[in-house]
Amino acid sequence: MDRxxxxxxxxxxxxxxxxxxxxxxxxxxxAANPRVSNLHGHxxxxxxxxxxxxxxxxxxxxxxxxxxxxxxxGGANLVGNINGDTFSSxxxxxxxxxxxxxxxxxxxxPGSSGVPGTTIDxxxxxxxxxxxxxxxxxxxxxxxxxxxxxxxxxxxxxxxxTFFVNIQHPTGDWPVADQEPRSSTIVVRRTDNxxxxx
Numbered sequence: 479m480d481r482x483x484x485x486x487x488x489x490x491x492x493x494x495x496x497x498x499x500x501x502x503x504x505x506x507x508x509a510a511n512p513r514v515s516n517l518h519g520h521x522x523x524x525x526x527x528x529x530x531x532x533x534x535x536x537x538x539x540x541x542x543x544x545x546x547x548x549x550x551x552g553g554a555n556l557v558g559n560i561n562g563d564t565f566s567s568x569x570x571x572x573x574x575x576x577x578x579x580x581x582x583x584x585x586x587x588p589g590s591s592g593v594p595g596t597t598i599d600x601x602x603x604x605x606x607x608x609x610x611x612x613x614x615x616x617x618x619x620x621x622x623x624x625x626x627x628x629x630x631x632x633x634x635x636x637x638x639x640t641f642f643v644n645i646q647h648p649t650g651d652w653p654v655a656d657q658e659p660r661s662s663t664i665v666v667r668r669t670d671n672x673x674x675x676x
Contacts, residue, residue, distance in 0.1 A: 541615075569630055570582030
């Protein structure tokens with residue numbers, strides 16, 4: 479598999495999702511890993527027979543292929559099928575109690591330093607967190623991380639008014655200017671104290 483990272487189960491227990499972040503070294507494809515040199519990764523959806531954790535069989539589908547239409551000159555392998563804000567390398571993944579899917583990214587340019595200004599960085603920018611509608615597969619960017627970081631890890635209070643998001647291995651001035659960068663956890667709240675994302 480192409481670097482499986484996170485697994486999340488839908489609140490109604492009717493679906494299991496797995497992020498496959500990327501695999502630039504893939505040379506042989508199969509149904510679950512359909513792209514050679516898979517730079518942008520994908521998400522697989524599974525459903526156990528009878529929606530039972532005791533099931534011994536399941537069905538699956540290729541839920542989403544990451545990528546961006548602006549990279550079409552590089553071939554279909556780079557385009558993906560995201561509707562809305564595009565992203566590369568899905569990593570962190572969670573479905574909240576309202577059934578909203580949150581995807582966090584960890585992309586860099588294979589074989590390079592990952593310095594902004596490369597083709598992939600121009601298409602996707604910094605790593606970020608996205609809301610992904612499970613029905614329409616419409617993607618909306620929710621927050622963007624600092625230079626060099628991976629966005630990973632999501633927790634929230636039961637009333638969903640406070641989100642906790644991890645900023646891992648940043649390389650710029652984060653979180654304090656003119657100091658060594660440090661991994662951090664940020665707190666996201668609305669100014670009107672309503673649930674985040676509503």
